[in-house]
Amino acid sequence: MTAELKTEVEFSKVIRERHSVRKYDPSWKISDEEIKEILGEAILAPSSSNLQPWRFIVITDQELKQQLLPIAYNQQQVVDASVTIAVIGDIEAYRNAEKIYEYAEAAGYVTAEIGAAMAKRSKDGYSAMPVQKLKEIALVDGGLVSMQLMLAAKARGYDTVPMGGFIPDKLRELFSISERYEPVMLISLGKAAAEGRSTARLPLEEVTRWNGFEG
């Protein structure tokens, strides 16, 4: 089942109806095809210099989910949701700059000359940055792609929950994730067995300052 977003009203509904769901129907399985469609929409997210540092570990295997369970502090959704996706960020994403501009060139978005120059600029600039800065970039971009993933899922009628509650070192161990990659979050996705609870937001005026900020 794929639902297309036809109007702004529907998009607004998707945003308003997304809630973190922690109870899933364990018998419901999403197809690999649909997971790919959702991820395909997620990766249209913006990223710093379009370097797309996000990487996804798609976990559908039940045994693997069981192994993930204690790593995620026994959050049952990791096992019951149809799929749990580990979003990780490549802190050496600049290594793909040339490849990305080659795709852009093939698509006719840039000339070979401009693409090569832009790739070089990105590679030179990012490779000179301190690791901490590169991690921050990977986390910011990883957050954007994660949000887009959750909205893409919701638009299709599925629910999600983002999770920062996991032990990064154990996740690294389970999937042999090297230091080059920074775990961003886990996202469980599936069919809700119980609705997510409504959560309050601080009033807009409390979180917004116009034309200045003190604090």
Ligand SMILES: Cc1cc2nc3c(=O)[nH]c(=O)nc-3n(C[C@H](O)[C@H](O)[C@H](O)COP(=O)(O)O)c2cc1C
């Ligand atoms: C980065 C991040 C980490 C989170 N970690 C967890 C988690 O480990 N377990 C969990 O049940 N919910 C987790 N949440 C979900 C939040 O509790 C939830 O988004 C928040 O309460 C607002 O509710 P809503 O998502 O339903 O709007 C996390 C959310 C974010 C953005």
